[in-house]
Amino acid sequence: MSRIGVFVCHCGENIGRTVDAAEVARASGNLPGVAHATDYKYMCSDPGQALIKQAVAEKKLDGVVVAACSPHMHEKTFRRATAGAGVNPFLCEMANIREHCSWIHENRPAATAKAIDITRSIVEKLKRNAPLEPIRIPVERRALVIGGGIAGIQAALDIADGGREVVLVEKGPSIGGHMSQLSETFPTLDCSQCILTPRMVEVYQHPRIKLLAYSEVEAVEGYIGNFNVTIRRKARGLDETKCNGCGQCQASCPQKKIPSEFDAGLGKRTAIYVPFPQAVPNIPVIDSGHCARWKGIVKGLKKFACGKCIEACGRGAITFDLEDKIVTEKVGAVVVATGFQLYEIGRDHEADGLKGYGEYGYGRIPDVIDGLQFERLASASGPTAGKLQRPSDGKEPRTIVFLQCVGSRDPAKGIEYCSKICCMYVAKHTMLYRHKVHDGRAVVFYMDIRAGGKGYEEFVRRAIEEDGAEYVRGRVSRLERDGDVVRVQGFDTLSGEPVTIDADLVVLATAMRSQPGIEALAQKLSVSYDRHGFINEAHPKLRPVETNTAGIYVAGACQAPRDIPDSVAMASAAASKVLGLFSNAELEREPNVARVDEATCAGCFHCRRVCAYGAVERKEIRDKKGNLVKVVASVNRGVCQGCGTCQATCPGKSVELEGFTDPQIYAAINAFQG
């Protein structure tokens, strides 16, 4: 590049006051390779930009340096002007002599000298710039939504209603998620299933939603706009196309004592089952762990113990085909909405370093249950048809004690975060209980009440003032079974007195945790997660539903503890991001991405190890006969975000980041330091 134009801006008085812009132009004009240098009052104004275009045309300039404000301010403006003059926009660079010079220095000669330095360094860098073209990536305008809870349902419906196809993958037999298990929802006390099930049906009937229930994501390859997803469709043991959901198979199954997952272990189900009557799809699965016939087939037995469901099915749908099927889907965007699990304080705490709460006897004392189990007891569709009966003897509890923050906000036990929803659902539980048992006693042990949200504080006040819930500020140290009561020993920190209550039922508001296996899924998707297994958003404030991998979005409680309104809002936000991405058939990106010199690459793949985006791929170089010559690194331009870590890591100097190449940077250093 030998005909560079330097345009020095006064920015009114902003630069002109402390930097002699004319002197900067004069000094820059003497630099080798600079064919034209001038100064002007406002370079960003229309006449200023016209000046650049005119000079490019008249002096046949092949590069432009604008010495003015920060590139964050006007780089786009001047690159557009340069392109308008017929020169590649990436042959325009800005020298920041305002924010980094005139505004922070008083001494005019020193500031002018620095401005000349800055401009010279940028001129030297520009000489090594290459013309670049924006990267265009075709976009497959279909989305994958992982998780069929309320967040996944909302995201899928919004994207599909926006006119794009959606593949919705749910690992369980039915969509609906935790919300389908809830009795009523805060702060309105509307019936959870009444508002959820119509949406589930809408998903099932939507012409643009392909529902793959009882399926899991096996592998994800590709990048924004172009993901190839491998999905395992787990064997239900029957032919979905023949099943009409009549339920005869369930009725005939002799195994009726299997704890129901949907009823949080309080109800029973059969070995061939639909998790709940409103399930979508309304197609049973056979539980391989419990079905005698299935186990027999796996063992290779010739004679099978049972075949009752086969006999009962009028449509011959039950095939006992035990093979999982693998399907692939091509999508352009992914929404992760895998939800949460509750901290099972008595059972699985050893597995991941959590210490558990042995002193509460959960899993040992039958009348100590968790919040989700209380939902099932209170739910009209639950194991007791909405009648409040405690698990041990079916008696209606006269006194219920609720413990908040079991697991949450307790660094000593492994979880320091607040689970956010418990204050609200405990208040709701006290109301549900008092609405069913008017003279019953509801006592809540709490640390603080966190009721931030529209109508939330009022809701908690209502529980206390209108429904008579007793709130005791303090912790419970021990739960013990004594005869047919659970003895609650706690401490009231407001009165400073120990408290002992004989409760008929104790409900633990256990912490919300990320789903088991989320780490493996996150690794398949190349998205990051925090140490609690919650998916990291790209920016906690400004990019709350994007992940650090382009084209992958996050919604609901897999990102952090979330209630239903938050989850739905996130899901709609993620859907709008997806629809925005899908608004064009091609995606245009800045071309500042890494490029590998295949001739010198030794294939050590240090670059691959440091890439946060999985943008570095292995590429085989073969000779004409097809013999493998070597394996080199290759950067996927669609995935690369242009940080340049690979380049600084490459021991063989075989990677260059476009726009920030080694020759460019060294030229800038040399120009500064003389």
Next chain:
Amino acid sequence: MSEATTSTETTAGTFEPRIQAFVCNWCTYTGADLAGTSRIPMAPNVRIIRLPCTGRIDTLFILKAFERGADGVIVSGCHPNDCHYAAGNFHARRRFAVFRELIDFLGLDPDRITFSWVSASEGKKWSEIVNDTTERIRRMGPFSAYRGLAGRTP
């Protein structure tokens, strides 16, 4: 470069250090922009080179700056966990931990290099780093040892 205007010796005879800064585009460069927008005065001795991420900063850049006449170097990027590119600054931190050992071994005083994190909202912190580094290097005096090693006129 004949046009070099930053001289090691000023006319008054006091030593004015030349300091080369390598900063990331998203945090420190923007933080330095904010210092400008906030009109926070600072020493005019620092020359900034903008890179996308501290992860892009090759340690050879630092050696090159010393070789070409810098008396001090500043490297600054996003705070840990705030990297625009998720982890570039962690790679940079690891690289510079090793690099410090190396330059010590080379006989190059590690105090000539300032490593720092400056976020986009820390204009004030940037000005302090610029002033502190300038003062420190001024006290340490001109640096010509590495220029000599690299075969250039000290």
